[in-house]
Amino acid sequence: MATFHPFARLPLELRIRIWKMTVEPRAVEVRFKTEFRTGGTVFHVMSSTPMPGILQACHEARNLDLYRRAFAYGDKPRYVWVNFKMDMISIGDTDLREIVDEQRDIRRLRFERQDDEWLFHFESKELKEYTNLEELHVVCLAGFFDWLEAWECVEWSCPEENVRFIDKESGQMIDGYELDKMWDDFVVESKRKEEEEGGD
Known part of the structure; x- marks a missing residue:
């Protein structure tokens, strides 16, 4: 995919609209796992769904709150990035x-x-x-x-x-x-x- 170098010079309002248009509905896989170990029981959440690409793009995109951290449970909390308005939680x-x-x-x-x-x-x-x-x-x-x-x-x-x-x-x-x-x-x-x- 080609890079649009002048993107950073666009007005902020336009950049925000473009970032929002990148959000698409996803099926977000969420599984709860309990492991029995010598030191006790470990409970955590797992997901095979990759982090949305927009969150890896730049600081500006991450700060728009298009996705939020969710399902941070257990002894070793992990989280899954979710847009609850659009994503199907599976x-x-x-x-x-x-x-x-x-x-x-x-x-x-x-x-x-x-x-x-x-x-x-x-x-x-x-x-x-x-x-x-x-x-x-x-x-x-x-x-x-x-x-x-x-x-x-x-x-x-x-x-x-x-x-x-x-x-x-x-x-x-x-x-x-x-x-x-x-x-x-x-x-x-x-x-x-x-x-x-x-x-x-």
């Missing part, structure tokens, strides 16, 4: 209860679960603490149908039309309304097959 199978300080900051959240049992029994109350959630992606490890009851019964912390279910194996993404339709189609097809087999 926590894998990390329990929602592990995240404490950032619950109200997270607007886009992605987690994976085997089925909806854990969410029903342990995490549905915690999900309500994510009061600014705008979008939620649930990675379904055992397929979509294991999430039908959750779709219908859980009080989602974001608008229902922004809840998405993702099949881990195929990568297919659907919303709850499509999940309902998929189930209805499955039931109709199952009944049709039953009737055909019964008629033989």
Whole structure:
């Protein structure tokens, strides 16, 4: 990429607008790790998501607060650079209860679960603490149908039309309304097959 040498001579307001235009939505991977060692338990946060390039560009860009340090937990605090307005925070199978300080900051959240049992029994109350959630992606490890009851019964912390279910194996993404339709189609097809087999 070519360097634009006169950039520093541009008016500050224009430079700030340009820096802000470099911010793009990212999927930020956040994992909580507990290590059991001879001296005791060590708890810390890990992320495979690289630091945004803008933070490495110059002092001026770093001072614009386009990203902030987050998830600095544990005995050996580390942190992850996040823009909560744009970034999707992807926590894998990390329990929602592990995240404490950032619950109200997270607007886009992605987690994976085997089925909806854990969410029903342990995490549905915690999900309500994510009061600014705008979008939620649930990675379904055992397929979509294991999430039908959750779709219908859980009080989602974001608008229902922004809840998405993702099949881990195929990568297919659907919303709850499509999940309902998929189930209805499955039931109709199952009944049709039953009737055909019964008629033989």
